[in-house]
Amino acid sequence: MDFKFGEKEEKLRKEIREFTKKELPPGWLSSMLEEESDDKEWAFAMSMSKKLAEKGWLTMSWPEEYGGKGASLWEQLVYSEEASYWGIPGVTMGIGGVDWVGPSLMMFGTAEQKNKYLPLIASGEPDGIWCTAYSEPNAGSDFAKIRTRAVREGDEYVINGQKIWTSAAHRARWCWLAVKTDPDAAKPHNGISVFVVDMKSKGITVRPLMNYVGLHIFNEVFFDDLRVPAANLVGKENNGWYQLMHSLGYERGSIAGRCYGYNKRILDELIVYTRGNGLFREREIRHKLADIAVELETQKVLGYETVWKMSKGDSPVYEPSRDKVFNDHILERLAMLGTEILGGYSQIDPLSRNCKWTKLNGHMEKLFWLFLGFAFAAGTDEVELNIVGQFGLKLPKSY
């Protein structure tokens, strides 16, 4: 048993802290996964992606030949923790660029695909930005039932259909697209394929979907006779489900640290804020802060456990779902406590950052209005609990 990080990780931690001090504006508080909504913030995020790429951190887990550093899982964890604590924007290269597109291409892509797309992601340039299109109006949690269809015609596939909740589609250069290639497969999972799609292609329409606070994060994406070269198929035809499940493991390692770092920062901000205005002296408030502090410490060590299992070569099955559910609970509590602490000020529109009455950069309001969206993204709580029950507790499949 050993709960200590190694020298390498501690050194990296220090370097990242120095980096944030130099590169982020004073008093910077991250804008939390909404960078794609605002042109100015997007530009800042892209400038940071570039700097992270120059440091070799952006894709540190990747092998050197693809622009990475071959960093260990523990180094990645430290990087994720620190980056999200300090709110460094631009770490993901859109939705999935760093976390699953790159790793999937390394596992299943052709040499040509690897040589073309991986350096683009690793460069931190706008041409390395991805969106990920899985969900459809009739296939959310039940993802295998997607209907967007790709039909082979000579050296091309012709794609027709619609995706929804596609975050960052309006910023992305490429789309990581899941489609049906065999609608008659005995099991719907066996008829899915993954394609790389150039977002500049003819036949793609991106329609903004505003969320209820007015942020433009996700979109509907329509495909009308979109023609994609057959060379853009990733891996084997009809093998997409397996490939996606496999690549999820990569994403999971970084998520634990990212969630913990972000939550820890929010808690720290709330502690400082309530100490400043005297609310901390109220037993009810300080006890709620104490309770959340316990949950965060628990989240931290659970995330470490997931990474530890991965570092031993195990492929975690239920742990990422467990960590996701746990994080959703924490976000909800933080959002509720954060706005309770702000009281009347929590009514201020989080988008009016220049309002003189805005507290904590509008961060608590933003968290409150966005936490439900995070709870749906990448699997609802209910779906994640199904996975925990089925694979963690070996209970019968419940859905």
Next chain:
Amino acid sequence: MDFDFSEDQVMIIDSARKFLEKECPKNKIRELKEDEKGYDPELWSRMAEMGWMGLILPEEYEGTGMDFFDLTILMEEMGRNILPAPFFDTVALCSLPILEYGTSEQKKRFLPKIACGEEIWTLALTEPSASYEPSGVELRATSLQEDYVLEGTKLFVPYANVADRLLVVARTSQEGITALIVDAGSQGIKTEVIPTTAHDKQCEVVFDKVRVPKDNVLGEVGKGWEIVEFLLQRVSVLKCAEMLGGAQFVLEMANSYAKERVQFDKPIGSFQAIQHKLAEVFINVEGLRRLVYEAAWNISTGSPSRLLTSMVKAKANEVYQQTCIQGVKVHGAIGFTEELDLSLYFLRTKASEFMLGDTGFHRERIAVELEDYQPLFMSV
């Protein structure tokens, strides 16, 4: 960072589990509920032969010199099986403070007897105020020549009915609290078992002009609260490990039942209402496990954290209780009966929660730590 157990630790876990399953089955636990002593002396000596009482005492005191983490995982097994015996009281609450604060004379005199299983000890700290604050200590120790004279009442003293010695926390002056080692057979001590729901032999101990030689002061006069803090900041992790073991077992019981029990032609565990309940419990038990290990490891390696220990106790209190409540719900009406083993665990949760601080107590201690702490974003 490495969460693997060492080979020695795996051995501790395996041998403890086998031993307890064989020597302390559930019917024995039920019998001991009605037993006057509340523990089995024969089992106690066998535990001593296993080296458990002296597990982390140095060899010079007849111990085996293992570390705090090793004791933590042993406690987890005891919680998993339930061990109705004054082990935590003797070893955790008394031998560890003696090891930490005792004079070499006291250590030589008392520790080997504990290690060999010859003596049972317990901590007499809480009083009718049922508080773990210093203000709760009202029992007076008045200096009289070579002795102190104790006058007052201690409440919820585990296993005082069978203890050979008591570690008594007393008030020696207006501000001063002192820990004293007291022979349980001293004149003027009256012990009565309190009828707790778990029948776990917690006692009221009345001290009526009990004389204790001044040589029996543990640590310094007037600084006895440091010893209580030692218990609150470190030893409580061992209680949490015991609670973790219990919670794990209750979860396993409920999970097996959900797979076996068929209603509407399906195992009830295939219904999300049941499955999600269990999944939430599972997540919390796994979280508690890592927290307990983190705190125990920190203590083992010489960097205990007041904040972390309070976090662990607060979490353990909540998780153990919730696990039992959800466990009963999954079982339905059978969960409500005496015959189901789950009841043995559930009925013990109140004692565990209270021992070394309930949730509100530790929440406040966490808050006190947070009040002074320097957040990272302000320090860089």
